[in-house]
Amino acid sequence: MATDSIHAAAFAQSRFRALIADDQPSAREAISRLLEEDGSIEIVSECCDGKEALAAIAEHAPDMLFVDVQLPEVPGFQVVEESREIPAVVFTSALERYAARAFDAHAADYVVKPFHNERLLQAVERAKLRVQMERSRITVPTPSRPVPILVPNQDSPRYLERLALRNGDRIFFQKVQQVDSFTSAANYVLVHCGAQSHRMRSTMNDLEKKLDPRQFVRIHRCTVINIECLREFRPLPHGDYMVKLIDGKELIMSRNYRQQFRKALSALSYTQ
Secondary structure, three states: OOHHHHHHHHHOOOOEEEEEEOOOHHHHHHHHHHHHHOOOEEEEEEEOOHHHHHHHHHHHOOOEEEEEOOOOOOOHHHHHHHOOOOOEEEEEEOOOOOHHHHHHOOOOEEEEOOOOHHHHHHHHHHHHHHHHHHHOOEOOOEOOEOOOEOOOOOOOOOOOOEEEEEEOOEEEEEEHHHOOEEEEEOOEEEEEEOOEEEEEEOOHHHHHHHOOOOOEEEEEOOEEEEHHHEEEEEEOHHHOEEEEEOOOOEEEEOHHHHHHHHHHHHOOOOOO
16 A cells, blocks of 8 residues: 555544533534534534533543533533543633633633634634544554554643734634744733734743743743744843844843753754
8 A cells, every 4th residue: 555545544534523511502502513514523422511521521532522611510621621631622601701721721722602603613623623633643554663652741741822812802812833922011911923912911920831942932031032033132231132033123131041042042053
């Protein structure tokens, strides 16, 4: 069999098992109706509270979970924490304020009620993509090699992939890797993406812990930059540096963060 055919056979696992957990019948019906229209998804269970959901998850081991944040008995976040790892979780809620926590929990998506079919369909597609990504961790065999299974290291940290940001009365999601820099502003952090800036409630210390240090480095107590957006830097008097980003923005790097900065650059084959 050709290599391409081997890859196709290994990764063409197009069937998905979904579990729905919501105490509102109308919400369960909306989700199940959309899933049933997708010929690749099997609904293994529909639950109306957290205890029932935990039991059903243990029994059916679904690929994807659509779970209301405010489930009775056991809340949605606790259901996810107590379950064995589910490849794709979509949180739902009538409230927007849980979106940031949902993505901290590495959700595939967060959908605000009342549902719109187009938005719910987008969440389904994201969940399917997440499951396929998890399945692709299996290495395809060759005639001279057995099949090794790549088991994720449970001790390795997981970093933020997306941010839930507010723009007026709507919530939108920003890929972290596309952020140029973060700067602190009182009790908020400003998220800079090109010419646009958005405010999120966080401290710089808390945010820094959630960012991948291979991509983001702190250069000042008030500033974190995306190392991939760095254009140049030059020394200033008294040991500080001027850091210039690709978009032309210039930021001050404190001498207290110089060693941390040089360590980040060394990973990019930087030579003094």
